[in-house]
Amino acid sequence: MFLEIDFKSDLPIYEQIRRGIIIGLARGDIKAGDKLPSVREMAENIGINLHTVNKAYKLLEADGVLTMDRRYGSLISENQNPMAAYNLGKIESELDLLIAIAKLKGLSREDFIKNISKKWEDNHD
Amino acid sequence: MFLEIDFKSDLPIYEQIRRGIIIGLARGDIKAGDKLPSVREMAENIGINLHTVNKAYKLLEADGVLTMDRRYGSLISENQNPMAAYNLGKIESELDLLIAIAKLKGLSREDFIKNISKKWEDNHD
């Protein structure tokens, strides 16, 4: 499993794992039905405690992204609509800040949009 | 001072103040040379602790957005390049996540860009 964790980040480790899986799903690196590494396995790979991985998985389970089962391990859900209930408020507020900073740095709307657009593509290949 | 604080938000209050001022600056509500309310005054207005406002101001001072002076109070800096040193890493990571969720929700690139573009305009008036 190919998750890169930045231990110096102020983003909690469990949140980095969560995002890595969501982004991997959006990129197509991970697909519905895929079996994820067990909490113990991923914890060992990353070099962290299994509870931290467990927390990330639990959050993803709550968002309908995966299912955890003592019997079969952790699987990416076949759910057609993962993240449906996800509250975008928090993340939109981050976007407001990003736009404000971009303006203060003197970026034009066109350049800003171009950057975003590029990010979208990068997330695609 | 027109800052709206959401006490239920998971965003720390000092961070809400900081963002409010940055966004106000980008929108043009606040301009270089403007005198900000004193720490004590703003704390009283919002109904929070002195230290909380002080922390927000200190962060803005570190970003070159304002200057605190015991004699003259807090002034928005004439600095041409505020936020220059601001670490975009954190916020870009939020953008990556936003894009991934947008994709999972089935949004097209065009619609996504349109939303962002609208946000930019809204931040302008």
Add this chain to the structure above:
Amino acid sequence: MFLEIDFKSDLPIYEQIRRGIIIGLARGDIKAGDKLPSVREMAENIGINLHTVNKAYKLLEADGVLTMDRRYGSLISENQNPMAAYNLGKIESELDLLIAIAKLKGLSREDFIKNISKKWEDNHD
């Protein structure tokens, strides 16, 4: 044997089997003296491990619902009073919770009783 197993359920498979037989008995689908499929047979039908079926049968035997005999196979007991020793505590606690949630959802006592009553009938046909 007509047991439907939900492999995604968080209810253990052995418990689903056990409940299926108890409910079948209450509905009259199964009667005293009936011969049940052998452990091996049912395991094969469902596509699960022998031990899982065996565990379900053992529990039912402990509840006086069936008798296991190497020579005659597993038979529904003629016992007049199956489940006599069954500890209702657990299930009554579920009922307490159900009532509390029904109230929080704004259901009236009458509607709640009506639902329960209907469930009783459905379990009868």
Add this chain to the structure above:
Amino acid sequence: MFLEIDFKSDLPIYEQIRRGIIIGLARGDIKAGDKLPSVREMAENIGINLHTVNKAYKLLEADGVLTMDRRYGSLISENQNPMAAYNLGKIESELDLLIAIAKLKGLSREDFIKNISKKWEDNHD
């Protein structure tokens, strides 16, 4: 805080706490806006680890029953519709079993309904 925990129960402690609060809310013992004991406090009162209480609170937060905030402690939510998203499937399946056992024990529908009805009232005073 008046929660009675049965350490011998097979119901997890965190689940007993969760139910205690839901039932307390339905009975009116707890009201919107009430401040709950801190996780540490309740853990100490019960004589368990704070993480166990924390887990119960987190589940209730996910169901919209309470809010946890580092700044203000844990408060019963003003949410008009707690438990709205709660999946009743699990609990209804318990009810099916309860009905089957009641039948096997020879209870009449009328007696069964009477018991349920009494439980509803008991939950009310």
Add this chain to the structure above:
DNA sequence: GTGGTCTAGACCACG
């Protein structure tokens, strides 16, 4: 071998 539950104890962020 998997996740589930629980304990114990540490340090941090916020106000």
Add this chain to the structure above:
DNA sequence: GTGGTCTAGACCACT
């Protein structure tokens, strides 16, 4: 003093 995060390690239930 509150909850948030993380670690470490135990035992259990299920297949």
